[in-house]
Amino acid sequence: MKHPRTVDDVMTHAVVSARLDAPVKEIVQSMRRWGVSAVPVLSAEGRVVGVVSEADILVKVPGEDSVGSVTAGSLMSAPAVTVSRGATIAGAARLMGRGRLKRLPVVDEDGRPVGVVSRGDLLKVYLRSDAEVAEDVRHELLTHLIPEGDTALTVRVADGAVTLTGRLPESVSTDLALRLARAVPGVVDAAAEFTTA
Template sequence: MTRSVISVRKGSPLKDIVQTMRRSRVSALPVLSTDERVAGVVSEADLLLDAQDMDETRAVTAGQLMTEPAVTVPQDATIASAARLMAHGHLKRLPVTDEDGALIGIVSRGDLLKTYLRPDEDIAAELREMITAHLVPAGAPLVHVHVSDGIVRLEGSVPDPKLQDMLVRVARTVPGVVDVVPRPGAAMSA
């Protein structure tokens, strides 16, 4: 995510919104309430829709133009869940909020796609560390991790089906993982 987010207040006038969008080269802005929470999002589409019915004498603010409630994502959300939200809502970006709903960043489609450029070696190292530190108890069978083009292959003899499923689920949460597949003939399941 990008941490330095350009935003506007609910009371920001139309002209300021347009100038901020143009200067920042963005097509939408989070709209913040007085307590720094994301109240909505105002986009170029919102501005254009309002322009059709615009009365030149009326003052228009971000609070009147914004789409609400804002679709946001919590800071601890997975990349997959953020991508699902974006795809479902046909959104280009999502404000990222802390546990109190305060804006802490913004994540774009491009940000999510960057994770798939992560080197296979980095993915494998992170997954190996997670497995040895948290999932496979001492003395348990060894699990080998192989990553190629973001596709994880888990190999080894893990007799407990619940642990097998957990290993696969955990592997799918690692940023940059495209898929997790078992090696034919291995005891791992997918």
């Protein structure tokens, strides 16, 4: 994986969903068939209006006698927490953390599903090689902070931990350089040993 920045870079593009009137049995069959633990529920217009999870089914279905009459619309958690495909990986992770969610439906501008992003998808950025992470950090710093032609910057990465050394222009703070480095997907920590220009 190279240069992941947004949810679109890591999400699963296939979406398993349910209609509002889908019965419990159909939802469970879809979950089992596709190996997912939750499905977005779609309105008649195809917009995500809620999510049905395994927990929703286990907690809200009163018993076997009522399974045939319970639908996605009565089981779903609503409104659905969704994310746009252009959202940052860090932003999606914060959204999941706040809601204690395992996955988020990814929607287009009209609220229609275009994918699903899971915790596992977001963790893929930590599988990137140190060389890829170093290249991205160097690119960010040279693009946003370091004047063209001033390449007295060294970026070392070991197991996702970044160390910045070299010369930093007087107009640029070390804190800003570290913030930019830490924002690169796959960076777990950053430290700097700069000299000023």
